[in-house]
Amino acid sequence: MSDTEKDLLGGQTVAIIGAGSMGGSIARGLVESGALPGEQVLVCDHNPGKLAALAQQAGVRTFATSAEMLAEKPGIVVLAVKPQVLAAVLEQHAADLDGALVVSIAAGVTLATLEAALPGARVVRVMPNLPVSVRSGASAITGGASAGEADVATVQALFATLGSAKVMREDQLDAEGAVVGCAPAYFALMVDALTRAGIRAGLRATDAREMVNATMLGVAESLAASGEHPRAYMERVTSPGGTTAAALYELEPALVDGCYDAVDAALARTAELARG
Ligand SMILES: NC(=O)C1=CN([C@@H]2O[C@H](COP(=O)(O)OP(=O)(O)OC[C@H]3O[C@@H](n4cnc5c(N)ncnc54)[C@H](O)[C@@H]3O)[C@@H](O)[C@H]2O)C=CC1
Numbered sequence: 088m089s090d091t092e093k094d095l096l097g098g099q100t101v102a103i104i105g106a107g108s109m110g111g112s113i114a115r116g117l118v119e120s121g122a123l124p125g126e127q128v129l130v131c132d133h134n135p136g137k138l139a140a141l142a143q144q145a146g147v148r149t150f151a152t153s154a155e156m157l158a159e160k161p162g163i164v165v166l167a168v169k170p171q172v173l174a175a176v177l178e179q180h181a182a183d184l185d186g187a188l189v190v191s192i193a194a195g196v197t198l199a200t201l202e203a204a205l206p207g208a209r210v211v212r213v214m215p216n217l218p219v220s221v222r223s224g225a226s227a228i229t230g231g232a233s234a235g236e237a238d239v240a241t242v243q244a245l246f247a248t249l250g251s252a253k254v255m256r257e258d259q260l261d262a263e264g265a266v267v268g269c270a271p272a273y274f275a276l277m278v279d280a281l282t283r284a285g286i287r288a289g290l291r292a293t294d295a296r297e298m299v300n301a302t303m304l305g306v307a308e309s310l311a312a313s314g315e316h317p318r319a320y321m322e323r324v325t326s327p328g329g330t331t332a333a334a335l336y337e338l339e340p341a342l343v344d345g346c347y348d349a350v351d352a353a354l355a356r357t358a359e360l361a362r363g
Pocket residue numbers: 104105106107108109110131132133134137153167168169170172176192193194214215216217268
């Protein structure tokens with residue numbers, strides 16, 4: 088973490104409503120990165136098991152209800168519940184969130200909706216992805232009219248402790264969500280499909296899964312380290328007249344069409360969630 092990021096986050100108390108996949112990962116990441124001490128990270132959830140695990144792993148402070156947690160008057164509040172329950176949380180806490188910097192990670196819930204529900208708050212939307220759990224995530228950030236430049240910089244510093252964090256327009260954040268937010272599932276599907284193809288071709292299931300996983304990690308590391316365009320990287324694997332060329336001839340059209348259709352479907356669902 089840079090000195091500027093440390094300065095922006097240093098004295099802050101971050102409260103997280105919802106300790107699920109994302110809320111829990113953000114809480115752990117903030118402490119594990121050294122961005123904040125556990126006592127400055129507050130987390131609430133209906134599920135006591137999730138809270139106990141987080142308190143034990145990261146030393147964060149946990150609360151059974153959001154009302155008890157917000158009574159501590161945290162400066163930054165992260166809304167990490169599902170979009171379908173967010174409206175109820177906003178309605179319950181509109182007054183409690185007066186003056187707070189509120190960060191929503193809910194897919195599809197627009198700045199306009201959030202700011203209408205929280206007239207006294209400064210609102211920023213973030214679309215992270217699941218690898219924030221290992222601090223190798225990617226997050227898009229967009230500030231509402233209620234948020235100043237310093238608020239957006241603070242939220243960027245917060246998510247930079249969990250991987251890549253870029254500020255962009257709200258329409259771009261929705262596109263980033265459909266690509267990058269969902270991508271961990273797309274890549275996991277690729278791992279599963281290749282594993283199944285390997286088993287069909289005669290590999291033992293455990294060998295196939297372990298070796299495909301190792302390859303996924305190796306490709307991510309070597310592609311990033313080389314700085315190459317993915318097609319240049321592909322060419323280094325593809326011998327003229329060889330096996331990869333034969334395989335890519337089959338895979339490429341289906342995969343490209345599938346990715347375009349998948350992102351279109353995710354964007355259509357984002358628009359539905361935005362309508363409420
Ligand atoms: N899972 C993912 O990969 C991503 C999720 N998101 C967004 O993050 C948000 C959370 O998603 P997940 O973490 O996947 O969901 P999750 O279901 O794993 O976690 C949500 C948590 O909120 C708790 N909760 C529900 N109502 C509550 C309330 N009133 N007070 C306190 N806690 C409450 C639930 O008990 C649950 O533990 C969603 O809005 C989603 O759109 C964004 C990017 C990626």
